[in-house]
Amino acid sequence: MRYRHLKALTVLCGALLIGGSGQVAAAPIAAARPVADQLGTRWPGVPGIERTVVLDPGHNGGGGAHPEVINAQVPDGRGGSKACNTTGTGANDGYTEHEFNWDVAVRVRDLLTARGIRVVMSRDSDDGAGPCVDERGTLGNRVNAAAVVSIHADGNTGANAHGFHVAHSSPPLNDAQGEPSARLATVLRDGLRGAGFVPSTYVGSDGLNPRPDLAGLNFAERPAALVECGNMRHPDDAALLESPDGRARLAAALSTAILAYLG
Numbered sequence: 001m002r003y004r005h006l007k008a009l010t011v012l013c014g015a016l017l018i019g020g021s022g023q024v025a026a027a028p029i030a031a032a033r034p035v036a037d038q039l040g041t042r043w044p045g046v047p048g049i050e051r052t053v054v055l056d057p058g059h060n061g062g063g064g065a066h067p068e069v070i071n072a073q074v075p076d077g078r079g080g081s082k083a084c085n086t087t088g089t090g091a092n093d094g095y096t097e098h099e100f101n102w103d104v105a106v107r108v109r110d111l112l113t114a115r116g117i118r119v120v121m122s123r124d125s126d127d128g129a130g131p132c133v134d135e136r137g138t139l140g141n142r143v144n145a146a147a148v149v150s151i152h153a154d155g156n157t158g159a160n161a162h163g164f165h166v167a168h169s170s171p172p173l174n175d176a177q178g179e180p181s182a183r184l185a186t187v188l189r190d191g192l193r194g195a196g197f198v199p200s201t202y203v204g205s206d207g208l209n210p211r212p213d214l215a216g217l218n219f220a221e222r223p224a225a226l227v228e229c230g231n232m233r234h235p236d237d238a239a240l241l242e243s244p245d246g247r248a249r250l251a252a253a254l255s256t257a258i259l260a261y262l263g
Contacts, residue, residue, distance in 0.1 A: 054222075058150055059085060060130060070084050071084065074133065089153065101151045101152055134215055137220055137224075145222045152227065154232065156234075157233050164207060166185040169210075169214065170182075180223035183261070185208055191260065195252070202231075
């Protein structure tokens with residue numbers, strides 16, 4: 001078995017390193033990663049190859065067309081039930097939360113992947129319905145994630161409600177929801193604040209919002225947090241969230257914070 005693995009690895013390395021001209025070329029990390037995952041071993045010289053991050057872009061673009069899916073009741077992780085999902089919120093001009101969440105998550109995925117982190121997304125497009133919140137919540141457990149980060153935007157209608165906040169499950173239901181998840185939420189908060197983003201003026205305390213009602217966090221057995229990147233109903237926040245530059249800045253801050261958490 002070891003011989004076959006080494007032989008396959010040798011052949012792949014040759015294919016990666018030798019270009020069509022026969023000259024040696026640098027092998028990209030992205031090409032090496034699937035082989036390292038397949039063999040179940042560490043890829044030498046690629047930091048973080050054993051670390052997996054789950055990114056969960058909230059909601060989904062096709063949910064509104066499938067109420068029978070998103071309205072179905074699923075467990076909420078604390079003995080009750082709730083809807084599978086919702087359509088999410090949106091800005092006053094029609095820009096939707098689900099497309100914001102997807103855009104930022106893809107940017108974060110690409111930034112983390114470039115640093116050698118294996119990223120698993122909870123959905124692979126922005127035109128489906130689901131997954132349900134309980135399935136999203138267990139994804140990190142199934143792939144043994146080092147961190148699970150859900151990406152959202154809020155829709156509070158308060159006149160001066162603006163800024164980001166980060167939620168984690170509280171009271172915790174297991175050890176991972178305790179200190180590790182609280183620390184992940186704090187690192188994400190600190191990363192966003194350090195990048196110039198303003199903590200929420202209307203919910204939580206100093207940018208942190210421990211909650212018992214988020215099924216996607218309640219089912220987590222790995223460190224998990226949910227980021228509300230801003231309030232889409234506030235004009236200043238909406239301008240930031242709708243701007244490609246603003247989304248790029250948010251993604252950079254989130255990816256840097258996740259890398260800091262992973263150490």
